Amino acid sequence: MQIALAPMEGLVDEILRDVLTRVGGIDWCVTEFIRVSDRLLPQASFRKLAPELDSGARTRSGTPLRVQLLGSDPVCLADNAAFACTLGAPVIDLNFGCPAKTVNKSRGGAVLLNEPELLYSILHEVRAAVPADIPVTAKMRLGFDSTDGALDCARALVDGGAAQLVVHARTKVEGYKPPAHWEWVAKVQDAVSVPVFANGDIWSLDDWRRCREVSGVEDIMLGRGLVCRPDLARQIQAAKRGAAVQPMSWEELQPLLADFWLQARRKISPRYAPGRLKQWLSMLTRSYPQAVALFAQLRRENDCERIDRLLGVEGRSVRPGPL
Numbered sequence: 001m002q003i004a005l006a007p008m009e010g011l012v013d014e015i016l017r018d019v020l021t022r023v024g025g026i027d028w029c030v031t032e033f034i035r036v037s038d039r040l041l042p043q044a045s046f047r048k049l050a051p052e053l054d055s056g057a058r059t060r061s062g063t064p065l066r067v068q069l070l071g072s073d074p075v076c077l078a079d080n081a082a083f084a085c086t087l088g089a090p091v092i093d094l095n096f097g098c099p100a101k102t103v104n105k106s107r108g109g110a111v112l113l114n115e116p117e118l119l120y121s122i123l124h125e126v127r128a129a130v131p132a133d134i135p136v137t138a139k140m141r142l143g144f145d146s147t148d149g150a151l152d153c154a155r156a157l158v159d160g161g162a163a164q165l166v167v168h169a170r171t172k173v174e175g176y177k178p179p180a181h182w183e184w185v186a187k188v189q190d191a192v193s194v195p196v197f198a199n200g201d202i203w204s205l206d207d208w209r210r211c212r213e214v215s216g217v218e219d220i221m222l223g224r225g226l227v228c229r230p231d232l233a234r235q236i237q238a239a240k241r242g243a244a245v246q247p248m249s250w251e252e253l254q255p256l257l258a259d260f261w262l263q264a265r266r267k268i269s270p271r272y273a274p275g276r277l278k279q280w281l282s283m284l285t286r287s288y289p290q291a292v293a294l295f296a297q298l299r300r301e302n303d304c305e306r307i308d309r310l311l312g313v314e315g316r317s318v319r320p321g322p323l
Contacts, residue, residue: 018263095108113141
């Protein structure tokens, strides 16, 4: 069984990837999508969203990082994928799942699921351009507004050269509304010859067990569930081994919050750093009652030094350190 950390635009950046992968249980992670339109992007565009390329394409914990591209031009995507490999990308991942309206309007993400022939062309061109020893993978939804073409899309991606698929078990129109249709992951796995990862609505150990039973696949990708419960992957790995599961306590979470904040202070301008902390903290309220109280204290606070005091890191260096 493999567990992957999902790419989530504007949320799972290099700071949160670093913090979450150090908790344990995650086998690999993916960058936020790098948008490709009509040109070869400069090196800076890749390093902005994938600074781990300077560290062997691994997070501080040693977790491998994949570089994800989003676009609709097969040749341009192929050129950028090849360039990303020269920068150290060990795997190229292609995004056909993003439901954002702005992305779909510019022919990116889930809207391409209406064009399985184009999916094949993109995979074919990228696979041909990327060195043979570097896998090309893809993430998809079940369709744009219907599941009717889900299996055609999956086959097109694999026939084009995808070595692995992640299936977010909802259509674009369904967004993130429950339930996730895990039974469709089973149908996709039956239709293709490559490993398929189940993604969507895995918030707890019980969800994981149900997903495994319904989908029939072992491999999963965790997104919001892992952000809200940072040790979920570790819990699942322990349960898979038959080991006792001890959920992370609020007290154990405190060093993670502090480290996240100190990294945000170092890498993000003071104007935006508080917002990043509040974004994660608001998601933690789903799993930790104590996060509700802390979020209430921080909700309207934008002074970084006062936040330092509330988190108990006053006077500490803004450079990240070990947990």
